Amino acid sequence: MAELKRIPKHIGIIPDGNRRWAEHNGLHKEDGYAQGISPGLDLYLECVKLGIQEITFYGFTQDNTKRPSIQIKAFQKACVDAVTTLSRYHANLLVVGDTNSSMFPHELLPYTKRTKIGDGLINVNFLVNYGWNWDLKHAFRQSNSSGSLLTRIASSEISRIDLIIRWGGRRRLSGFLPIQSVYADFYVVDDMWPDYKKDHLYDALSWYQDQDITLGG
DSSP states (O other), X not given: OOOOOOXXXXXXXEOOOHHHHHHHTTSOGGGGGGGGHHHHHHHHXXXXXXXXXXXXXXXXXXXXXXXXXXXXXXXXXXXXXXXXXXXXXXXXXXXXXXXXXXXXXXXXXXXXXXXXXXXXXXXXXXEEEEOHHHHHHGGGTOBOTTSOBOOOOTTTXXXXXXXXXXXXXXXXXXXXXXXXXXXXXXXXXXXXXGGOOHHHHHHHHHHHTTOOOOTTX
């Protein structure tokens, strides 16, 4: 494995392909979501070793809630289980999403403010019942006690992303943090998320070594 001289501070993770993985393995679509929890923990632990400072996982979007109810319940539970699993490790957890909707799992409400666990080695964010439109419009719904408009998007606590990795072969952002992703490099893994391997992460980081940093300059 080549030496990594350039480590991104913040990695975005789009763990796609759960339903397709389930179908390919003779299961119902909703059975694929639970298979993504262990890969998420493995990736997190590897990022801690690498010294990555922040990770954002795409949980589910407001658009995803148009799916059949059995799938909705499955990915809601998977998000709760993923956050609960990582709460046993040294992470600063934050869940961002529309908490005013019944689609937001109430079990995750305590994590809608940054929650430090143990030594807090790394910031870990989950987008749950998230929508890019909801995120941006949030800035125009907030005002302070004097009546002045506050221009803060809902995801303002999440920092700018350096590298986004998407599993499942799709080559689109699907509304993933449009402000923070503005200068992110984008790497696609063709394998489905439940088939995550450590090599996927290191292949992405090796590719990242050769990308230039201009930030528009």
